[in-house]
């Protein structure tokens with residue numbers, strides 16, 4: 001029996017909002033706390049620890065989200081959106097996955113290049129490198145972070161236009177509630 005799907009799978013909804021929270025939190029923490037703290041600062045190792053742990057959790061949860069997205073039914077595009085808009089929205093969504101995974105991969109690459117697993121997690125007591133800027137992955141991490149801010153602004157802006165200008169209740173699709181209606 002065919003059923004119309006009104007919203008995303010509850011696990012996907014949960015992962016969407018949980019990841020939104022921790023990704024925005026990690027961006028703020030990275031730009032406003034980690035970036036401005038020099039590696040000579042004695043608190044730097046303790047500041048890096050939660051960022052790296054949460055960053056790796058973001059990677060694992062993003063991969064889980066991708067699997068749930070592929071294997072669960074999703075609602076049709078909203079009727080108020082034209083074909084070009086649907087394609088643009090699709091490209092932004094793919095871009096978000098790619099950039100988030102790119103952030104995790106580049107963060108991981110800085111960690112390996114700078115020997116951070118031993119210093120930060122095994123508490124070896126070895127000093128941090130004078131600064132991370134000599135690692136290419138550090139530059140990539142910063143550039144991807146800025147690209148992520150731009151894409152998130154586009155994503156949130158589009159959702160708000162749908163919700164409050166077109167009034168097609170697009171945010172309800174990414175919330176909990178009755179998913180199916182029999183045709």
Ligand code: HEM
Nearest residue numbers: 026027030031034035052055056103104107108132142145
């Ligand atoms: C989606 C996940 C992540 C986000 C959103 C994120 C965000 C950020 C941001 C915004 C910065 C500061 C960039 C700047 O000041 O220009 C930063 C720095 C950094 N991040 Fe991440 N990050 C993520 C994952 C990771 C992971 C998984 C690791 C390591 C395992 C990591 C390790 C680092 C390191 C070592 C720095 C450099 C800090 C410094 O230069 O003082 N990040 N991150």
